[in-house]
Amino acid sequence: MIEEVKSSFAKQGFMKTLGAEIVHLEEGCLKIRCKKQDSLTQQHGYFHAGVLTSLMDSACGYAALTSMSKGSDVLSVEFKTNLMRPAKSEVIIATGTVIKSGKTLVFCEAKITDEKEETIFATLQGTMICLKN
Amino acid sequence: MIEEVKSSFAKQGFMKTLGAEIVHLEEGCLKIRCKKQDSLTQQHGYFHAGVLTSLMDSACGYAALTSMSKGSDVLSVEFKTNLMRPAKSEVIIATGTVIKSGKTLVFCEAKITDEKEETIFATLQGTMICLKN
Amino acid sequence: MIEEVKSSFAKQGFMKTLGAEIVHLEEGCLKIRCKKQDSLTQQHGYFHAGVLTSLMDSACGYAALTSMSKGSDVLSVEFKTNLMRPAKSEVIIATGTVIKSGKTLVFCEAKITDEKEETIFATLQGTMICLKN
């Protein structure tokens, strides 16, 4: 599913808008990198919580897709974000991980960290659904 | 707090990136309008779930700010998004509403609808925190 | 599905433990009543947040079941509870409502109020899944 993930990710106009790129991809785990720009900030100049969530959502969705059978597509059902501290970092990494992959639903977790993956800024728990084409 | 909301919203570079504008603003309720662009899409060409969440997060945050005392600032603590159907609409409205305003925490709900506010695409429940300057 | 809801509810040993009873049941909406007992409290003598959540979960699950085709069964996928104020009430009502019923997933909302349904103590947003027998 590696090629399918890359191809689907490339179709997400919004990931381009965020300047987001996949920097790690294996079955059940995907990492996305994003660099701070003025176009991504909230009122104090840090990454907007919506940017963090968008990156974690895509990271989970595509981590989920790697666990599905060929020809599947993925949609988000729900996710919850907890924001632990302002994301004061020039570069952030969103890591999405599959926790439980069922036939229909895939449960994933994600986190936003600094580039060294030392400080956690936000976490997400979410459910993805498998669509058969 | 109306002026403070407008001024803070204007500082969110990310809202500009989304082409988002406040179209309604009263105490405890705020509506944001967003028009579809290729730069905001997921892989099927609909609004990315992250865009929907970003709009609902800002709508809740600023609805919460209207309920706080002068000089306060607001940050998101957590929020959860449920996605009910693909947001197949040219224009969407994010409505954020204060449900319970405490001294420190403000609990809000939001929804994404089409422009006529007839079809609900997504909902959000979230907690905002009041920061004293 | 009315009979199926009542019969399944009666099988939930835990609802008996909570002294919970269905007081309203129509398609897409169900209300459960629960009376305060020392066996249901947290450390300050109010209803435990887990009791509130359990009632809202069952209210949503069975509201969802009323919207499913005959012979279906229901399981909770996820839910999120926001606690707005301590549930200082002798009797509480959990109201579960179907917001969007799909073929596989049903999205529901619930709230806990006092008996007159005037004060909201907690809310829940959750996803239920339809199991075919």
Next chain:
Amino acid sequence: MIEEVKSSFAKQGFMKTLGAEIVHLEEGCLKIRCKKQDSLTQQHGYFHAGVLTSLMDSACGYAALTSMSKGSDVLSVEFKTNLMRPAKSEVIIATGTVIKSGKTLVFCEAKITDEKEETIFATLQGTMICLKN
């Protein structure tokens, strides 16, 4: 805070109702054990999702309390439960862990596993608030 945790837990009538007992307690982490009884089941005879959530909520609340200053009390603000598979186990363990402890809010995660802590049945992400007495 160890004594304060034990004393507060003992006041939760609802934990007694669940037959729940603290089996591990250190700063930032607490484990609760619960044995299956007919009084705790949903319609298929497994642990009710509300029981799982109640245990995780208390595990998080008291894990949070261990991270607070002496004389503090704790309340749940919000939590979200994801249910990964039916909790088909005679004994379950709820583990609550502090992820980020702030002055006012403490962010925690919890999981429900079998007694050997090998299989995860459910997870929870939640926010606790510190009350000063």
